[in-house]
Amino acid sequence: MTFLRAHRTAATVIVLVLVYAVIKVLNLVGILNAYYIQLLMLVGINIVMTVSLGMVNGFTGQFSIGSAGFMAVGAYTSAMITTVWLHASTANPWVGYPIFIVALLAGGLLAAAAGYLVGAPSLRLKGDYLAIVTLSASELIRTVIRVTNFLGGPRGLGGIPKFTNLEVVFVFATVSVVLMRNYLFSSHGRSMKAVRDSEIAAEATGVNTTKQKVFVFVFSAFFSGVSGGVFAHLLQFIHPDNFTFAKSLEYLIYLYVGGSASISGAMVGAAIFTVLPELLRSLQTWRMVIYPLILILVMIFRTEGVMGLKEFGFILIPQRQRKEVSA
Amino acid sequence: MGQFLQQLINGIQIGSIYALIALGYTIVYGIVGLINFAHADIFMVGAYMGFFLAPVMAKIFGGAFIPTIIAAMFITGVFGFVMEKLAYRPLRYKSRLSALITALGVSLFLENFCALPFVFGPQFRKFPDLIVTKQIVIPGNLGLSIPNVVLLDVGVSIFLMVLLFWFVNRTLMGKQMRAVSSDKSAASLMGINIDIVISTAFIVGAALAGAGGILYGTTYGMLAAPYLGIWPGMKAFIAAVLGGIGNIPGAVLGAYIMGISEAFATSVDSNLGFGIAFAILIVILLARPSGLLGKFIPEKV
């Protein structure tokens, strides 16, 4: 590794650890109570959901509006594993946490499988069909959960052990964003963006556009699934109504307002909108009226969103030294 | 046999309402290439207009149905016009995706705004009786009788559809609409005022949805919440895709297929009735994405 590369990674790690330490200290002295910690954890989860949505909608130029469905698959799968099937509990962390991690991965994998089932046939098609398919799929998943008794059905699924804590979310969010960032800055990431910019030219340049679109869709579903699992083990109770179309739309708003052309945009959007309702307590009933309005205004007046094409420094990867160029 | 006919009639009834909504989707898509997600919510507004206007109309005109539906269509038409002007026109030359996102935003906004207590409110409302309901016995030995509402739904829908066909095929504006639908820039070079044509398309589509809303309220007798447009809207949209999105007769055909399939599926099992719409969507996208009556138009490279 070159010095520059190691340097930047180290700097980012140090900053992350510092941020975490500051939060912990503030928590201990009582400035940030449990409520705020929970809020921060939700920010982390929403960041991962939004960034993964950004991979499909922002960088590959598709229009998927069903992320909540994959989140539900992950949430329910992981919850079933820890509660009903393997009876894990926080009382025994050395056994519990490994099970939790396995449960999360299982949730992610099942969500990825669902993503493949939905994406493979519909991404072949040109046009706006993906939107209606992802919407329908998400609702279908919800309905299936609702009519399935062993998943709790309309009563919901409760008694989920609270494995999710600040450390878990921190690690989860960091790892997820780093993985997706890495992919974005690879040859595959360039191909993704090529599909967005001109699918015809991408095909003519040797890119298997369908395979690329499906792969991104599937891994995005994976991350949504794992997020769902983390979410379930935070709230300890999940219900099909946690994963409605409205939830998918929320992530869309976070993404497009923050800026769909950058990872930083997704992060900013998620952070703003998770925190905003808490700051505007009194306007709670107006929340879902104001949010779409913000979305419409952003689309009309600043289509590229808050961050536009800009990325935060810590997202970018360092440029390697290039051979000398001519003038 | 009686059961079969009964379900068939149910299917045609609901299909008629779906047709009115599907036509709106298909007309707008044909003209500007946009899936107007907010269309389903115009349908909802139409239904609620019936709720609020009926007593007024009854007082002024005596009979409630015809004035109410006309007033509702007028109001929703205006709604469609305003929606296009404010939210979609600024985006006309920006990316397709932005327009789609905005459409979603408009839809969400309408649903939640109308759910606010001082607007329509989230509570259940009983739709006023616009007509005196009675059973009509079908002559013959099948022992069948249908509520007159069925005849109303089918009759009004078909009347409006005929009106639409006349409008699109026999009037100058209709011809202009077909031209813009075919090639927007060429049409404008021929001196057609694109703005007016697009506005008209939205107005017509919205008015039809409004009519659908009134029929829906009359048929089902209740308005559950401002989210009531979502499901019929989705099914109507799938119906439009089934028939070939952008194709007017296709929308009608798709709507009746959807309605009849749904009626038969529900009679077997209510969950099946729910899922049939998705099944149709999956089948049509896999087998013939351009729809039953649609044409595959290759993109110029």
Next chain:
Amino acid sequence: MALLDVQHLTQFFGGLRAVSDFNIQLEHGEIVGLIGPNGAGKTTVFNVITGVYMPTKGTIVFDGQSIVGKKTFQITQAGIARTFQNIRLFSKSSVIDNVKIAYHFRMPYGNTDAFLHTHKYWQGEQQVDDYAIDLLRLFHLDGHADDISGSLPYGAQRRLEIARALATKPKLLILDEPAAGMNPAEADELMEMIHWLRDKFDLTILLIEHQMRVVMGVCERIKVMDFGETICEGVPEYIRNDPRVCEAYLGKGA
């Protein structure tokens, strides 16, 4: 054996016959031109060869294998690259990224390496960066490597599109109106470049062009189309004097 062998190609779009019984054989190293009035079917022929459309009738054999029914990206990977009538760059990506994308299907690392930024990833990135910069240098675009490609002047964008096509390491290069929008001086440069491309990269070149100066100056053989049919073919001198060609198509003077 011909590098490209197209026989009896006919293309219908609904009721419209865009191409009728088109035949062409390209030998390795040739530069062949396809000319004709607008709407004659030239771009359609290109689109069928490159897999954008399925041919209604006819066979297409490239490098010994039939490519009918193959998808565009497979045809590109098999060795046919093309440019477009209206430049289709990845306008939001940088100049060098445009070239790197063309290298993607040859990239030695996979998805896992991409996610984890393994050693293989860093090696692959170094490899493609060096390759891309070297290629850009040949086209005098290396100074703009990190600029957004959409911001380049028109002539540079055209060069980039050609460079990108070459990055796929094709055997056959198909150019769709490469001289569009160029003045005579630029067109002369283009002609030189086409010869150079053929020699340096060991290519066979098929091009559509309207500027007669370029066609006559660069093509060894020319086919003339009109209303989907081939009305004439031969060496430039023959074509220039053929009355059918003049009649079909009052071309720009050479």
